[in-house]
Amino acid sequence: MIIGYCRVRRTESAVALQAQQRALAAKGAQKFFNETTGLNGKRPELERAIEFAQKGDVIAVTRPYRVARSTREVLALIDRLGRKGVGFRILDTPVDTSTTTGRMILGSAPVWSLGMSPFRSALWDLSLGRMGL
Numbered sequence: 001m002i003i004g005y006c007r008v009r010r011t012e013s014a015v016a017l018q019a020q021q022r023a024l025a026a027k028g029a030q031k032f033f034n035e036t037t038g039l040n041g042k043r044p045e046l047e048r049a050i051e052f053a054q055k056g057d058v059i060a061v062t063r064p065y066r067v068a069r070s071t072r073e074v075l076a077l078i079d080r081l082g083r084k085g086v087g088f089r090i091l092d093t094p095v096d097t098s099t100t101t102g103r104m105i106l107g108s109a110p111v112w113s114l115g116m117s118p119f120r121s122a123l124w125d126l127s128l129g130r131m132g133l
Contacts, residue, residue: 001057002089004029005049007066008036020062027091029060043067055085058098062091 004024008017021032031052035045046067049059059081061067068074078088078097087098096102 001030001054002028003049003053003057003059004032005046005059005061005067006032006034007043007046010036012036020066023062023091024060027060027089050081050084050086053081053084053086058087058089058096060089060091064090064093064095 002024004021006017006020006024008020017034017036021029021034024032033045033049033052035043037043053059064071064074068077081088082097087096087102089096089098089102094102
């Protein structure tokens with residue numbers, strides 16, 4: 001099963017959430033976990049999606065920043081899901097850990113190819129990320 005995870009900031013409209021849902025549904029998502037987050041960065045719906053996912057399922061997102069604030073967080077999520085036997089897919093990128101090719105590309109590509117700016121990711125990892133935000 002493909003599980004869609006959608007996240008919008010409080011400042012985004014419902015249209016942004018609907019656009020994510022449509023894009024994920026077009027790629028086969030059957031179950032959705034949606035949330036609106038603020039500055040605290042907590043993602044209870046992501047946790048629910050991870051708990052819901054079973055071995056062989058795939059959690060899909062439209063963009064990496066919808067699920068994490070840094071490349072390090074994306075990689076930690078991929079590792080966590082992998083230990084559970086769950087794949088991770090970022091639409092419109094080669095990142096799809098549910099396929100051999102996707103895992104090979106992820107293993108051989110620079111981490112910033114996840115779609116996050118290397119500068120933004122480095123700043124997060126070095127500053128705010130260490131404060132636990």
